[in-house]
Amino acid sequence: MTTLEKMARLAALSRFDSVGPPSGLEIDPAKVDALGRGTKYDLCSSTSTKRKVEGIDGLGDVLRGGLCHSFTGSGRCVSLFKTLYTNACPHECRYCSNAQGCKKGAKIFSYSPGELAKITVGLYRTNRIEGLFLSSGIGRDENDTMENMIETVRLLRRAHRFRGYVHLKILPGSSKEHVREAMELADRVSINLEAPSKSRLTELCPSKDYERDILARQRYVRDLSKKVALPAGQTTQMVVGAAEESDREIFDRLLFEYEVMNLKRVYFSAFSPVAGTAFEDKEEEPRWREHRLYQVDWLYRVYEMDRKEIFTAFDEDGFLQNKDPKMTIATEFFDSPIDPNSATFNELIRVPGIGPKSARRIALLRRDRKIERMRDLAALGVVTRRAGPFLKIGGKSGTTLDRWID
Ligand code: SF4
Known part of the structure; x- marks a missing residue:
């Protein structure tokens, strides 16, 4: 057996959906699969963007439900059960398989808080996961679904005394009270920006309001962080290439997120068309673009390079080339x-x-x-x-x- 085959086998064994649910748990495999698949583009670390290797179910594969990896506030790598609470959503985000207009007879699934908490604990007890990454469609409305997601984590923490890592998504438009409760229970919270500006978001998700639904909620988290401990902080993610935005627009938003919103990490997901969505015929964005954005993010966050210096890596149209930006900057410097x-x-x-x-x-x-x-x-x-x-x-x-x- 080659090393790659061995690695693929180990990866498959580490995924609970490949080996069946822990004994004693009644899980509807179709539900687990659908709600797991629904998180395909929800990122909890830059490594979780690794796509499927042709013909092999690889480590960090995000195409199927089950396991993904992330890093805790202390930098430890943990395996997470990554799922949606529900795939019902009234929004019309043009790239998303959970969008209302894209359902076309597809089955809608939802967990109940008790059921999802039990599954998480079952997976944890059998050493399949170390934590939970919980995202969701909006469901009936954002506050109803947010309440259910919070109740899931509340049950985990209080009834099951679960001390593992929890990354909880804040749904766009959630109330301040829900944001506070989510922060009290989770290690990390995030709300997806999806696009670098209001006008770009309108091209992707016409029904979402950039300022009211997203930035205002990020501000809640930032301000509440002064009183509520959130060990792994707040993160966000943007879809790259779906709204024709330039890399410079994304980088300018990234600066705002770190400097004004006090975020821990900004993640990027190169656009990839999903069958049945409004953007199904749109061209896939090359993965290297996502990689180059992570490199400039690294230069800013870890190397603490001056923004003006980093600007030299962008061309006159505001795009990064498929070259190491540090090399481009060094030749100027x-x-x-x-x-x-x-x-x-x-x-x-x-x-x-x-x-x-x-x-x-x-x-x-x-x-x-x-x-x-x-x-x-x-x-x-x-x-x-x-x-x-x-x-x-x-x-x-x-x-x-x-x-x-x-
Ligand atoms: S809000 Fe948009 S991106 Fe999120 S689940 Fe609904 S349709 Fe998808």
């Missing part, structure tokens, strides 16, 4: 190669192939001795093939830029 023996920390982390960790290791090593060759840097975790052209050691530079720029 550096006039000539730098000596790692005398470079500042800020210069070092701007070199492609050097991250904050390896920059700190370089600074530590320099206290004891000089860096004499590229091999010294490789031993510290520097990717010398990428860093070489930007570095000069003992008067000698690494390889030239044109060898790897593509």
